[in-house]
Amino acid sequence: QVEASLPLHNDQVSMDTFKSKIKELFGLGEKVKIELFDRVQPDEDGNDINVVQVMIYQEGLPDSYLEFKGEEDIVSRIRRPVSEHAITYSSDTGTIEVVAAKQERRDTIAKAFTEDLLKQPVTADKVPLRRFDLMPLMENKPLDWDVEDGIESVQLVLMKIKDLAGDGRVQIEVPAKSNTALHEYAQEHFGEQNPLSTGGFAPVQAKINIRFHPENGHGRGKVLPVKISMPNGCDLRSRTDKERLIGEKYLKRWGLLEEIQE
Structure with a gap:
């Protein structure tokens, strides 16, 4: 997570710098292709x-495999x-998401991206x-x-909720002061x-009100x-620390949130 509204620098010099850094990071091959x-x-x-x-896309380290040559011969390639x-x-x-096969590469790629293409010092917060x-x-x-x-x-x-057939969406909402629960309202x-x-139907968004004494x-x-x-949006990020802790506690309890440990 970095500061919002940072422009992406995709000029040739910036892209070449980023590509050169990627080549050096993981000890893989020299061939690197980057597409936006x-x-x-x-x-x-x-x-x-x-x-x-x-x-x-980065060329990996060489490996060998066996294949048939003709009917009887086996050769190594x-x-x-x-x-x-x-x-x-x-x-x-301001959200940066990195997908890589190896966990240790994710932070490294995120830092290189932030430094070379966002032109920012690496002060990003790691989001679980x-x-x-x-x-x-x-x-x-x-x-x-x-x-x-x-x-x-x-x-x-x-x-x-969205129609699984892809035909449309339905929104069901009850006033916060209503004595009728949302499921009762929908059934009625x-x-x-x-x-x-x-x-x-499948759910795409929900809102829950937690009222305190x-x-x-x-x-x-x-x-x-x-x-x-869905798939990964929640407005608890903008809340106070206390509200965020309370909210996350109950989202986990109700089976709505799972934090994946890396």
């Missing part, structure tokens, strides 16, 4: 944002397989790799909590065609809204 592609992917709110994908690395960068969010899964919210199961966290109630207030209005239970027993309790978007 413009892509679109959803952000935390489900809106399309522009990203740049950088594909790196030498080949140099190509290693692939991929980077996606969004200037809107997370996997979100909203499928548990398709079932009408209670979202529990611990009394000691000062929580008064938890309410699922929004679900955006859709009946047997309830998209949450027909099996023909009023401080000192007076006034209104604070509400922590948590919005999750």
Whole structure:
């Protein structure tokens, strides 16, 4: 994660510098090819944002294999397989994602990309790799909590779901002050065609309100809204440390978040 709105420098000098550094990093072959592609992917709110994908193809170390020559002879052949690395960068969010076969290469590639193509010193924050899964919210199961966290109630207030056939999307939402739960509302209005239970839809976004008891027993309790978007969007990043810890604790408990240890 780096500062947002940093421009990508893809001029020839910058690209050559980046390519030369990649050649030196892993002790692989001298041949390196770099390609840039413009892509679109959803952000935390489900809106399309522009990203740049950088594909790196690097000649690997030689290895040998056996093959038949004719009907009886077996010969040894030498080949140099190509290693692939991929980077996606969004200037809107400042997020850099690196995919590489070996874990130790990921940080190295991210640092080289930041220094040579973003022209920034390497002061980026490493973001834990997370996997979100909203499928548990398709079932009408209670979202529990611990009394000691000062929580008064938890309410699922929004679900955006997509038709698995690719025909469209449906949004189901209830007011935060509603006494009717979202699943009850959907069942009441859709009946047997309830998209949450027909099996023909998959979730793409959800919003959960976590309401706390009023401080000192007076006034209104604070509400922590948590919005999750598939595949990896969540607005907890912008919250206070306390709110982020609470939110992440319960997203894990409810089966909506898995942190992948590297």
